[in-house]
Amino acid sequence: MVPDTASGCDFVVVANRLPVDRDTSSPDPQWRTSPGGLVTALQPVMQxxxxxxxxxxGTPDEDIDPFDIDGMHLVPLRLSADEIELYYEGFSNATLWPLFHDVIVPPEFHxxxxxxxIRVNRRFAEAAADVAARGATVWVHDYQLMLVPEMLRALRPDVSIGFFNHIPFPPWEIFAQLPWRTRILRGLLGADLIGFQRPTDASNFRRCVRMNFGWTTKANAIRVPEDxxxxxxxxxxxxxxxxxxxxTSALDALSHDPAIVARAAQIRAELGDPEVLILGVDRLDYTKGIRHRLKAYGELLADGLIDREKVTLVQIATPSRERIDQYQHIRTEVELxxxxxxxxxxxxxxxxxxYFHQSYPRDEMTALYLAADIMLVTSLRDGMNLVAKEYVACRPSGTGVLVLSEFTGAADQLTQAVMVNPHDISGLKAGIVRAVTMDEKEQRRRMRAMRRKLQGDDVQTWSRRFLQDLHALDSDKGISSWEKTA
Known part of the structure; x- marks a missing residue:
């Protein structure tokens, strides 16, 4: 039975984290909106x-009343320290994360x-059911909440449910290892529309459904039986x-800011005005290929294939999940x-x-992108990798070279980058040398094409396309997608 939700919200976002950070620099802590891309995409819709x-x-064992900020109504959920350890650090980031990233490290099953x-996902689903108005649109995000769509559908069959998976989705041969694979698939299939970063991810998901259940799929459509x-x-x-x-437009505007342009010049001066400045920006994560990048760079210096008097590498490694053993291990290896x-x-x-093991504000990151002649993105597996796109957006001069792993979602779109396989150290070295020696005319040709792609395909376009498709499915419930593809 659908509860009385006349006073609820017509659009509800469900994500592991709220889109705010707490500023504790003053005696009276204040909330501020996070600068992430998801907030940028969804804030106008929410307003x-x-x-x-x-x-x-973001803080364990804390009860916070709902509050409004920048035109958004935020509903904080309480998570205990034990739940953070088990649900977030455990199942989300030591089971699902490695499993969905090609088992670069072995996943743990506890x-x-x-x-x-299950408990935390149910709490999120119940909160969404309480907040959503009758017939509302609910958009659930990412691998921490894969059970929410089905739980929410059981509670609120009247709402339209979308889910977006921000990380890769593995092929059946890897996904089949998960002891709870059936429950995860059923959880996701509770959504009307399930979004993925790459066509191969969506194809992997549909194949997992066929292999696990024996169901037939038609094009993108999956008929989900009653449960x-x-x-x-x-x-x-x-x-x-x-x-x-x-x-894209916001980053392009920042890259023209005189103060940020001056800071970019200052960065190069502080580094000794190298002829070629190479930049790497990553979360400190084993999926990012930082060790492979450093190995290739060290060998290039040893081989004399790049002039160590002219080339400098800046590697920024943002702290990440520092209580998990694998992340402590990767930090040790990188720093060695x-x-x-x-x-x-x-x-x-x-x-x-x-090497800098710290986070930087967006203005400083923009200055670093402006300062760098080459951007290295060497992920071993990445759903998208927005750093690659940010670098391109911050190159108004049209110069600069993006060296990009073919195992990122961005490689499907930024096809003018220098593509590399980070597992192939010799090939990675050749890609870096090619970037270092690339003439300005070729740089401009490649960068111009990539910038055109981003200008016509920004984060606002992404959210609009997803929600339009979700609303179209809702409108066509009398004529299902299954029937239209028959």
Whole structure:
């Protein structure tokens, strides 16, 4: 039975985190909107439709009343320290994350983690059911909340449910390892529209459905039978790709800001005015290929294939999930590699590698993008990688070279980048040398094409396409997608 939701919200976002950070620099802490791309994409929709955003505020064991900020109604959910350890650090980031990233490190399967994942997902689903108005649109985000769509459908069959998976979706041969694969698939299939970064991710998902259940799929459509045990009726779900992007116009505007342009020049001066400045910007994560990048760079210096008097690499590694063993291990390995390279190739007037384990505000990041001649993105597996797109958006001069892993979602769109396989160290070295020696005419030709792509395909376009397709499915419920493809 649908509850009385006449006073609820017509548009509800459900995500693990709220789109705000708490500024504790003053005696009276204040909330400020996070600068992330998802906030940029959804804030206008929420403002236009008096939307609500459900998520965790970032501090364990804290009850926070709903509040409004920048035209958004935020509904904080309380998570205990145990739930953060089991649901977030455990099942989300030590089970699903490695499994969905091609098992670069082995995933761990613990029943206590799974039980916590179910409990927390149910809490999110119940909160969405309470907040959503009759017939509302609910958009659920990412791998931490894969059970929410089905749970929400059982509670509120009247709402339209979308889900977007921001990370890759693995092929059946990898996904089949998950002991709870059936429950995860059923959870996602509770949505009317399931979005993925790449067509291959959507194809992997549909194949997993066929292999696990033996169901037939037609084009993007999946007929989902009723589940009396859960309480959901038969419906048709669609699974397709919606590659996410960035706020291109905002970054382009920042790259023209005189203060930021001056800061970019200052950065190069502080680094000794290298002839070629190479930049890497990543979360400190084993999926980002930082170790492979450093190995290639160290060998290039040793081989004399790049002039160590002219080339400098700046590597920014943003802290990430530092309580998880694998992340402590990758930090140790990266910092040892940095020490080896600088110890072997530095002299009193030159340091080949500058490493920073910290976060930077958007203005500083824009200045770094402006300062860098080459951007290295060497992910071993990445749903999209927005750093690659941000670098392109911040190159108004039309110069600069993007060296891009073919295992990123961005590689499908930024096809004028220098493509590399980061597992192939010799090929990666050749890609870096090609970038270092590329003439300005070729740089401009490649960068111009990539910038045109981003200008016509920004994050606002992404959210608009997803919601338009979701609303079209809602309008066509009398004529299902299954029937239209028959």
């Amino acid at each position: 236009a439709q008096a939307g609500a955003w459900i998520g965790w505020a 029943r206590a983690w799974w039980d916590a994942y 009396p045990e859960v309480g959901t009726a038969e419906h048709v779900a669609e699974a397709k790709a919606f590659p996410i992007s960035i706020d 590699a940095v020490g080896r390279i600088n110890g072997e190739f530095s002299d009193l007037g030159y340091q080949p590698l500058h």
